[in-house]
Amino acid sequence: MLNDVFGAAADGAGDLADRWPRLRPFVTGAMAAAVLDDDADPPRWSWALPDDPTAMLHPVAAVAADLLTGPDLRLVKRCGGCPWLFVDRSRNHSRRWCDMADCGTAVKMRRYVARRRERA
Numbered sequence: 515m516l517n518d519v520f521g522a523a524a525d526g527a528g529d530l531a532d533r534w535p536r537l538r539p540f541v542t543g544a545m546a547a548a549v550l551d552d553d554a555d556p557p558r559w560s561w562a563l564p565d566d567p568t569a570m571l572h573p574v575a576a577v578a579a580d581l582l583t584g585p586d587l588r589l590v591k592r593c594g595g596c597p598w599l600f601v602d603r604s605r606n607h608s609r610r611w612c613d614m615a616d617c618g619t620a621v622k623m624r625r626y627v628a629r630r631r632e633r634a
Contacts, residue, residue, distance in 0.1 A: 515540075516578055520599050523582075524592045530582065541579045544572035595621045 519533045547569065548559040561572045581587060581601075589602045594610040595617030602609045611618040 520590050521592065523587055524590045524599055537578060540571060540575035544575040547572055593617050
């Protein structure tokens with residue numbers, strides 16, 4: 515579901531309002547269970563750890579809602595080497611891979627081997 519919503523943002527699909535209903539129940543559940551921790555600076559949401567195993571998704575849903583309505587949504591990109599999404603916080607926002615050590619290296623190795631094969 516997160517991949518569907520934020521993948522549309524990364525691909526520039528522009529139909530986020532149509533995809534929001536799939537995320538809404540998780541966000542409303544998270545905010546219903548949230549407690550404002552005003553001892554923190556700045557204040558932040560926190561959640562108790564009940565016996566419900568889906569409760570661990572509450573912080574994820576809250577952060578997803580913040581990302582969906584925040585300025586960093588334009589920085590969500592799809593990795594060029596795998597199906598993962600990432601927030602591009604590089605200086606010039608030109609990152610192409612979720613992680614250079616994994617996908618970046620693999621893509622560069624494939625290109626190198628292909629160029630070498632062409633020369634041979």
